[in-house]
Each structure stands twice: as C-alpha cells, then as structure tokens.
Amino acid sequence: MGARRVTMDYDQADGLYDFPADDPTKKTLRCLKGVKRLHIIGQTNPVNKQTAPTLNYIQSWNKLQAEIRNRRAFMVTEGRNRKTKQEN
Secondary structure: OOOOOOOOOHHHHHHHOOOOOOOHHHHHHHHOOHHHHHHHHHHHOOOHHHHHHHHHHHHHHHHHHHHHHHHHHHHHHHHHHHHHHHHO
16 A cells, blocks of 8 residues: 555645744744743633643642652661661
C-alpha cells in the first residue's frame, strides 16, 4: 500500500500562516516558559474559562512536588544523622 497524500487548497493554507515568522509577539511568546506562557495564551485565546482551573491545578501540583522533594531531603539528612549517632 502506498502512502496517502494529503492535499490542501491555498485558502486553507493561508489561514494557517497568519503572521510572518519574525513577528515579535510570537518571538516573545516562544521565549516564555511554563505557567507564564500558559497564562498568556489563555488570556489571548477563547479558552479563558479553562485556563484558570488549569493554572490552579498546575500550581497546586508544583507545590505538592516541592513538599515531596523537601520531605525526601529531610529524610536523607535525618538518616545520616541517625547513622552518625549510632557510629558514635
């Protein structure tokens, strides 16, 4: 079986390339990362109702991961302290 060829007329393709490649807003948006980028995209697109809960979920998930990271670090140092106490 041969590969399927997808064709697109020029009107459809024209809608995909609205902005020139060196558009400063696109360049700025590309430089942003993570939550800030998602926040800006959410403000500009018609998905505002979804972005607020999504941002809240991401932020709470990040807090949870930070707590887990801190707890693991605490457990490691506590284990080292116990080991040195036992050796002495």
